Amino acid sequence: GAVVSQxxxxxxxKSGTSVKIECRSLDFQATTMFWYRQFPKQSLMLMATxxxxxxxxxxxxxxxxxxxxxxxxxxxxxxxxxxAHPEDSxxxxxxxxxxxxxxxxFFGQGTRLTVV
Amino acid sequence: GENVEQHPSTLSVxxxxxxxxxxxxxxxxxxxxxxxxxxxxKRPQLIIDIRSNVGEKKDQRIAVTLNKTAKHxxxxxxxxxxxxxxxxxxAATASGGSYxxxxxxxxxxxxxx
Numbered sequence: 001g002a003v004v005s006q007x008x009x010x011x012x013x014k015s016g017t018s019v020k021i022e023c024r025s026l027d028f029q030a031t032t033m034f035w036y037r038q039f040p041k042q043s044l045m046l047m048a049t050x051x052x053x054x055x056x057x058x059x060x061x062x063x064x065x066x067x068x069x070x071x072x073x074x075x076x077x078x079x080x081x082x083x084a085h086p087e088d089s090x091x092x093x094x095x096x097x098x099x100x101x102x103x104x105x106f107f108g109q110g111t112r113l114t115v116v
Numbered sequence: 117g118e119n120v121e122q123h124p125s126t127l128s129v130x131x132x133x134x135x136x137x138x139x140x141x142x143x144x145x146x147x148x149x150x151x152x153x154x155x156x157x158k159r160p161q162l163i164i165d166i167r168s169n170v171g172e173k174k175d176q177r178i179a180v181t182l183n184k185t186a187k188h189x190x191x192x193x194x195x196x197x198x199x200x201x202x203x204x205x206x207a208a209t210a211s212g213g214s215y216x217x218x219x220x221x222x223x224x225x226x227x228x229x
Contacts, residue, residue: 006159034216043205043221044160093159104150105217107159 002028004096006108021079021111023094029074030096038091050077084115118143120208122220130228135196137223139206140188146208149189154203196227
């Protein structure tokens with residue numbers, strides 16, 4: 001089956017530094033990838049939709065300059081949290097859709113970000 | 117845009133009982149409805165899905181029903197087991213285009229042994 005790999009699975013960083021999270025589709029090509037943020041005991045909050053070769057579409061309220069998204073190839077999208085603050089601490093999950101148009105989305109394993 | 121409501125937020129059952137989680141959606145263009153199970157600290161896993169041309173789908177102890185007219189769909193788990201304990205999310209989406217799934221708020225299912 002389709003596999004989405006997200007790295008790292010957890011990271012601790014100091015306030016003011018930047019952190020990059022990678023999302024890779026291992027056995028399929030993903031024209032579209034989605035980035036979510038999840039707070040404890042809450043649902044998945046869509047942050048942005050990433051399309052290969054074009055700029056990401058951000059949801060209302062999500063700062064583009066703070067959460068930089070790059071989708072340089074059909075198998076890789078990255079999320080960079082810039083100038084991280086403790087309130088950015090959260091669980092970030094990506095998902096990818098097969099470019100052939102299949103509607104199922106496959107999730108990465110998530111990244112637990114802790115900013116100290 | 118699409119709006120998905122999910123109830124209940126918490127569901128506690130005894131092992132062996134059935135569990136039902138209900139979702140409603142607002143966009144009549146939505147035609148694909150997946151259900152995900154998320155264990156603590158792990159990724160959501162697709163457990164069953166249904167498309168709008170089908171009214172019911174079953175996979176062993178799990179079944180999903182869809183009422184397009186009323187715009188609601190439900191997850192049914194029979195003979196629940198402690199390992200069914202997790203958070204379950206419903207989602208609704210329209211195929212084609214950018215396909216952005218809209219998720220419900222989630223239901224925390226607790227199965228007591």
